[in-house]
Amino acid sequence: MTALAERLTALDARIADAARAVGRDPGELTRIVVTKFHPARLIDDLAALGVHDVGESRQQELTAKRGETTDAVSDVRWHFIGQLQTKKAKAVRAASDCVHSVDRDRVADALHAADPEGSPLDVFLQVNLTDDPARGGAAPSEVEALATHIAARCASLRLRGVMAVAPLTAAPAEAFERLAGAAATVRRVVPDAAWMSAGMSGDFAEAIAAGATHLRIGTAITGPRPDRG
Numbered sequence: 001m002t003a004l005a006e007r008l009t010a011l012d013a014r015i016a017d018a019a020r021a022v023g024r025d026p027g028e029l030t031r032i033v034v035t036k037f038h039p040a041r042l043i044d045d046l047a048a049l050g051v052h053d054v055g056e057s058r059q060q061e062l063t064a065k066r067g068e069t070t071d072a073v074s075d076v077r078w079h080f081i082g083q084l085q086t087k088k089a090k091a092v093r094a095a096s097d098c099v100h101s102v103d104r105d106r107v108a109d110a111l112h113a114a115d116p117e118g119s120p121l122d123v124f125l126q127v128n129l130t131d132d133p134a135r136g137g138a139a140p141s142e143v144e145a146l147a148t149h150i151a152a153r154c155a156s157l158r159l160r161g162v163m164a165v166a167p168l169t170a171a172p173a174e175a176f177e178r179l180a181g182a183a184a185t186v187r188r189v190v191p192d193a194a195w196m197s198a199g200m201s202g203d204f205a206e207a208i209a210a211g212a213t214h215l216r217i218g219t220a221i222t223g224p225r226p227d228r229g
């Protein structure tokens with residue numbers, strides 16, 4: 001087995017253990033491999049190992065890699081997980097199957113306007129769990145209004161749930177409980193928005209305990225990321 005295959009297998013075993021420890025079925029979890037900063041051939045290698053979901057955080061990199069990967073990855077779903085600027089929305093919509101970082105009305109509007117009659121795009125509403133507004137995400141107090149806006153005004157977007165990154169300074173379990181509260185708020189607006197994108201290499205067990213359905217795992221599977229400014 002290659003080192004990559006070993007890390008993938010080991011991580012999936014840890015995910016399954018963390019799920020069973022809290023009485024959840026590992027089969028209900030989607031493990032997204034975050035490939036940002038790595039060359040496109042990593043995605044070819046992951047696809048060959050049966051990976052179906054990859055995550056990218058920058059539009060140019062996402063668009064370039066979709067062009068560079070081979071036909072072997074045609075059944076891979078591409079998740080956009082980075083901060084999204086309105087001027088990049090059209091390119092992100094063209095290159096992704098799911099967007100995790102919808103955090104304001106204008107971003108939702110731009111994604112919708114990019115392809116208003118197109119097949120529905122799955123989106124998550126990103127919630128900011130820190131006190132720093134510069135970090136991506138809507139403030140918890142803005143979640144209900146943003147979910148209402150997406151549901152009422154953005155017919156080509158399918159709001160599936162909430163997403164967050166745990167703050168560096170607080171215990172992840174407590175942060176993910178707050179995210180679960182935001183998820184309940186979204187479900188009052190869109191009852192079938194049952195997904196929760198949370199959990200990275202260092203905190204996926206806490207995220208699973210709080211109800212995460214989509215895990216975004218980078219370094220624990222890929223190894224260290226190449227430097228990129």
Ligand SMILES: *Cc1c(COP(=O)(O)O)cnc(C)c1O
Pocket residue numbers: 034036057081082165199200201202216217218219220
């Ligand atoms: C990079 C990144 C991840 C993966 O982080 P790791 O610690 O490498 O697992 C997950 N989510 C987001 C939004 C990221 O930018």
